[in-house]
Amino acid sequence: MIPFLDIKAINKPYEEAFREKMDLFLEKGWYILGDEVKAFEEEFAVYCGSKYCVGVGNGLDAITLTFKAYIEMGNLQIGDEIIVPANTYIASILGIIHAGLIPVLVEPDANTFNINPKLIEAKITAKTKGIMVVHLYGQLADMDAVMNIAYKYNLLIVEDAAQAHGLSFKGSHTRTFSFYPGKNLGALGDAGAVVTNDEKLAQTIKSLSNYGSQQKYYNGYLGFNSRLDELQAAFLRVKLPYLNLENEKRKAVAKRYLSEIKNEKITLPVCSADHVFHLFVIRTENREALQKYLADNGIQTQIHYPVAPHKQEAMKAFHHLALPVTEKIHQEVLSLPMSSALTEEELNHIIKVVNSYKL
Ligand SMILES: *Cc1c(COP(=O)(O)O)cnc(C)c1O
Numbered sequence: 001m002i003p004f005l006d007i008k009a010i011n012k013p014y015e016e017a018f019r020e021k022m023d024l025f026l027e028k029g030w031y032i033l034g035d036e037v038k039a040f041e042e043e044f045a046v047y048c049g050s051k052y053c054v055g056v057g058n059g060l061d062a063i064t065l066t067f068k069a070y071i072e073m074g075n076l077q078i079g080d081e082i083i084v085p086a087n088t089y090i091a092s093i094l095g096i097i098h099a100g101l102i103p104v105l106v107e108p109d110a111n112t113f114n115i116n117p118k119l120i121e122a123k124i125t126a127k128t129k130g131i132m133v134v135h136l137y138g139q140l141a142d143m144d145a146v147m148n149i150a151y152k153y154n155l156l157i158v159e160d161a162a163q164a165h166g167l168s169f170k171g172s173h174t175r176t177f178s179f180y181p182g183k184n185l186g187a188l189g190d191a192g193a194v195v196t197n198d199e200k201l202a203q204t205i206k207s208l209s210n211y212g213s214q215q216k217y218y219n220g221y222l223g224f225n226s227r228l229d230e231l232q233a234a235f236l237r238v239k240l241p242y243l244n245l246e247n248e249k250r251k252a253v254a255k256r257y258l259s260e261i262k263n264e265k266i267t268l269p270v271c272s273a274d275h276v277f278h279l280f281v282i283r284t285e286n287r288e289a290l291q292k293y294l295a296d297n298g299i300q301t302q303i304h305y306p307v308a309p310h311k312q313e314a315m316k317a318f319h320h321l322a323l324p325v326t327e328k329i330h331q332e333v334l335s336l337p338m339s340s341a342l343t344e345e346e347l348n349h350i351i352k353v354v355n356s357y358k359l
Helices: 007-028 035-048 059-072 090-098 143-153 199-208 230-260 287-296 313-318 324-332 344-355
Strands: 052-056 081-085 102-106 128-134 156-160 174-178 192-196 213-215 280-283 333-336
Touching (some): 035 052, 035 192, 052 059, 059 090, 059 156, 059 174, 059 192, 081 090, 090 102, 143 156, 199 213, 287 344, 324 333
Parallel strands (some): 081 128, 128 156, 156 174
Antiparallel strands (some): 174 192, 280 333
């Protein structure tokens, strides 16, 4: 069976370096917010072309704490509305809700899967204060259009970049990242970060992530415990220098899929040149049949995602929304194996099998 994602194989080349980091870690005996977190924050800020990076516990907290910090700073108020794509992983929306804000869902462009900027203005009310963009599957959303709208209505922009490490971003907005093991830059456990050029925001997030304190045992905010783990930071520092190379390998896989998959039952994604291919997502009408056919032929696939956020059990207050493009996408998408560890042989097999699907 060709696995959908073999994280162990992706991490294999780094194992020696991980062991060295682990030895150093044990030798030092400093477990929380040490030199590794500080160094990773500096290195990831530089990598992203941002002034500041704050490590946090995971990608959801990166989103939640960013919005909480804007509330503490007075830029946002509880109950403000934030525009967010309806077609996303639920974490983008949960972060807004957990901060006490109201997510306003906007349909995607069916070709790119990303938010359709033409539909944003109709959703703007007097309470709208921000737009959260998601670069879904690793493809940049239509930032020129989003920035024009944000400028016109004086809205904050926050980017959920959890699937877009290494993307050439546009503008200098605050960006939230997840280093969940399966992401393009993945830790060996949970980890996340926020990058920003706003010093006050960075300080506020840092404080909120550490019990609202900037000085030990003095608490300026009602904070949380969501710190980037010292050991995960050490592991991430091992992998960061190779992120561009990892992304190039993903792009090479995608290039073969895009040029060699030819099957009228399958719609290939519309991809820009700088796509970092966290996922390679095709569409097909009878998804269950294709998934079963691929599995029968030794190819594991996954669905990102099977149920739209507004249709989830947890999101009852949103069940009444009619979001037909989002719902159709969730019925038709299927993710083919995508990783830097796929071999030529495996790729040849996947392409051959996909092309011979007839059902
Ligand atoms: C993975 C992901 C998150 C959440 O990250 P965690 O580290 O799992 O909390 C948020 N948004 C998107 C788009 C993601 O893919």
